[in-house]
Amino acid sequence: MSMIKTNNARPVLGTLAVLGYIIMIVPILFVVSTAFSTGRTVSFPPKGFTLDWFGAALGNNTFMSSLGQSLQLALIATVIALAIGVPATIAMHRGKIPGKSLVQGLFLSPLVVPELVVGLALYQQIMVVLGQSNSIALLIGHTAILLPYAVRVTGASLALADPAIEEAARGLGASPLRAFFTVTLPLLRPGIFSAALLSFVTSFNNVPLSLLLQDRSFRTLPVTMLDYIQQNYDPTIAAMSTLLLAATVVVAIIAERTVGFAKIFGGINK
Amino acid sequence: MIPAAEFVGVTQAYGDFLAVDNLDLTIEEGKLTTLLGPSGCGKTTSLRMLAGYARPTAGKILIGGEDATALPPEKRGLGMVFQSYALFPHLTVADNVGYGLKLRKVPAAERKARVTEALELVGLGHLAARKPKALSGGQQQRVALARAIAIRPKLLLLDEPLSNLDARLRVQMRAEIRRIQAETGLTVVLVTHDQDEALEMSDTMVLMRAGKVMQTGAPDEVFPAPANRFVAEFLGYENFIPTAEGLFTVRPEQLQIASADATTPGLNLDGVITSSAYRGVDLVVGVDASAPGGETVPLISVLRRDALPAGHTGFTPGERISVTAPAPALVHLSE
Numbered sequence: 001m002s003m004i005k006t007n008n009a010r011p012v013l014g015t016l017a018v019l020g021y022i023i024m025i026v027p028i029l030f031v032v033s034t035a036f037s038t039g040r041t042v043s044f045p046p047k048g049f050t051l052d053w054f055g056a057a058l059g060n061n062t063f064m065s066s067l068g069q070s071l072q073l074a075l076i077a078t079v080i081a082l083a084i085g086v087p088a089t090i091a092m093h094r095g096k097i098p099g100k101s102l103v104q105g106l107f108l109s110p111l112v113v114p115e116l117v118v119g120l121a122l123y124q125q126i127m128v129v130l131g132q133s134n135s136i137a138l139l140i141g142h143t144a145i146l147l148p149y150a151v152r153v154t155g156a157s158l159a160l161a162d163p164a165i166e167e168a169a170r171g172l173g174a175s176p177l178r179a180f181f182t183v184t185l186p187l188l189r190p191g192i193f194s195a196a197l198l199s200f201v202t203s204f205n206n207v208p209l210s211l212l213l214q215d216r217s218f219r220t221l222p223v224t225m226l227d228y229i230q231q232n233y234d235p236t237i238a239a240m241s242t243l244l245l246a247a248t249v250v251v252a253i254i255a256e257r258t259v260g261f262a263k264i265f266g267g268i269n270k
Numbered sequence: 271m272i273p274a275a276e277f278v279g280v281t282q283a284y285g286d287f288l289a290v291d292n293l294d295l296t297i298e299e300g301k302l303t304t305l306l307g308p309s310g311c312g313k314t315t316s317l318r319m320l321a322g323y324a325r326p327t328a329g330k331i332l333i334g335g336e337d338a339t340a341l342p343p344e345k346r347g348l349g350m351v352f353q354s355y356a357l358f359p360h361l362t363v364a365d366n367v368g369y370g371l372k373l374r375k376v377p378a379a380e381r382k383a384r385v386t387e388a389l390e391l392v393g394l395g396h397l398a399a400r401k402p403k404a405l406s407g408g409q410q411q412r413v414a415l416a417r418a419i420a421i422r423p424k425l426l427l428l429d430e431p432l433s434n435l436d437a438r439l440r441v442q443m444r445a446e447i448r449r450i451q452a453e454t455g456l457t458v459v460l461v462t463h464d465q466d467e468a469l470e471m472s473d474t475m476v477l478m479r480a481g482k483v484m485q486t487g488a489p490d491e492v493f494p495a496p497a498n499r500f501v502a503e504f505l506g507y508e509n510f511i512p513t514a515e516g517l518f519t520v521r522p523e524q525l526q527i528a529s530a531d532a533t534t535p536g537l538n539l540d541g542v543i544t545s546s547a548y549r550g551v552d553l554v555v556g557v558d559a560s561a562p563g564g565e566t567v568p569l570i571s572v573l574r575r576d577a578l579p580a581g582h583t584g585f586t587p588g589e590r591i592s593v594t595a596p597a598p599a600l601v602h603l604s605e
């Protein structure tokens with residue numbers, strides 16, 4: 001019975017998969033091809049071939065400075081999210097903290113609360129009430145939205161690890177701290193690496209929060225690009241997007257080589 | 271001589287539930303003691319309390335005559351083999367085995383020698399450079415054993431070490447563990463729910479039920495004289511016959527069936543065949559017998575087919591026969 005069902009479902013699934021790929025890939029192809037166009041506006045089909053727009057993108061000071069700021073923000077937010085999230089996950093899995101499900105809910109809540117709401121709350125509290133700069137607000141906001149990734153992905157790899165392994169280390173003479181650093185942490189390394197990667201990408205690509213908390217002194221790349229296309233329609237933006245795409249592909253390849261996608265994304269689906 | 275370890279009135283409670291209930295137990299130096307009992311009777315819990323992974327709710331645990339109740343596992347110096355083996359997946363076989371020695375700051379040269387020695391002992395010297403993932407279940411089990419032995423533990427604790435292995439390897443490893451125990455002179459505590467394993471391997475077997483000890487003794491003391499019905503059932507006695515003198519039990523292989531009145535001295539009962547099934551070398555026969563008090567009790571007899579009269583193919587249900595439990599095979603149950 002089940003075999004027949006699978007066979008019947010296959011053409012539908014297959015069609016859906018192909019459709020999915022088309023929907024994902026066509027806009028990308030569109031953007032990439034226009035980046036090499038000699039035309040003065042983003043248009044399809046592209047005319048001629050030039051690398052000038054890449055030069056323009058890389059020579060654009062606004063782009064480059066906000067790229068630096070975006071990378072900086074993503075890096076720091078990722079480090080803080082992991083520094084809070086990883087120990088919290090371990091504590092939650094060890095089950096020795098009171099109100100476990102409440103704490104768990106707290107860590108995962110940014111996943112459910114719309115980012116605009118988070119952004120607005122941060123704007124009011126941190127910038128208006130406490131009078132802090134927008135970079136502080138952005139950092140706190142990004143850390144908050146990254147926490148669920150840190151908690152869930154490391155949690156998934158922790159759940160897979162046999163708790164007896166750490167006990168075995170204790171039995172062989174390791175103090176709790178020693179057992180953690182020589183056994184538990186190495187076991188969690190792929191999970192932490194995945195969490196870091198996902199967090200970094202999530203922060204780097206974030207628009208809603210960054211849009212709400214931007215100002216002249218600190219602005220992330222996606223927001224800058226958004227601003228740019230409101231005033232210009234030349235292929236510089238396509239070239240910048242293509243560069244980002246290429247960088248993402250490189251990161252993805254490194255991730256695949258070192259940990260593997262199944263492992264990275266297996267963590268989120270759990 | 272001071273016992274290797276002792277449980278003194280040890281209880282482990284989870285809420286109202288007593289996983290281990292006022293356990294008194296002595297683990298003798300240099301002996302192999304097995305904790306035997308059905309699933310959930312508290313074997314693992316007892317072993318974990320001995321190893322220091324669980325703190326008793328009440329009572330004391332002595333190791334080498336000293337109170338170890340409050341000592342953390344790393345201060346007890348015991349070697350434990352977990353049911354899941356719990357090898358360190360990121361370390362090679364040699365580094366797994368050397369882990370405890372490194373923590374003890376054993377110099378590199380001596381460490382290497384002791385790792386090799388432990389691996390040779392379990393017959394895995396040639397796999398030292400492998401990662402655990404690249405080993406079979408049986409090989410992983412041996413690495414876990416070598417890792418526990420390498421630290422020269424005061425006691426070696428094994429929690430169902432053979433249950434993940436296939437039937438043939440399991441039987442082979444029983445002898446292997448006995449050999450290692452004899453060669454090292456280690457005191458071993460082994461948890462199992464397999465009575466054959468316990469009978470074959472133990473110096474002392476401890477039968478447990480619902481957190482309590484039912485009977486303790488050498489296999490050749492316990493097997494012929496189970497203390498109560500629970501122990502008897504667990505050791506494969508299947509026939510229970512109430513009489514005026516109390517409850518008797520007899521193993522199915524020893525219950526005889528005769529068409530005419532039997533002459534063997536023992537307990538003779540009239541009965542009716544209820545089933546008769548072929549099982550290779552044996553014939554498995556069910557009988558409803560009338561116990562001396564008049565009560566009808568279901569009995570099972572396992573007869574060797576080559577001992578049956580030529581041409582005998584089995585019994586037919588409804589057939590009236592008489593069953594005999596020969597006097598030497600009859601065991602009186604005191605409880």
Ligand SMILES: Nc1ncnc2c1ncn2[C@@H]1O[C@H](COP(=O)(O)OP(=O)(O)OP(=O)(O)O)[C@@H](O)[C@H]1O
Nearest residue numbers: 284288289307308309310311312313314315316463
């Ligand atoms: N952390 C716990 N909380 C509540 N009950 C527990 C806990 N750990 C064990 N138990 C219960 O204690 C009893 C004894 O458990 P234990 O693991 O010692 O059994 P066992 O004899 O080793 O059984 P098995 O042969 O299945 O391994 C079981 O009924 C189990 O459900």
Ligand SMILES: [Mg+2]
Nearest residue numbers: 313314315429
């Ligand atoms: Mg158990």
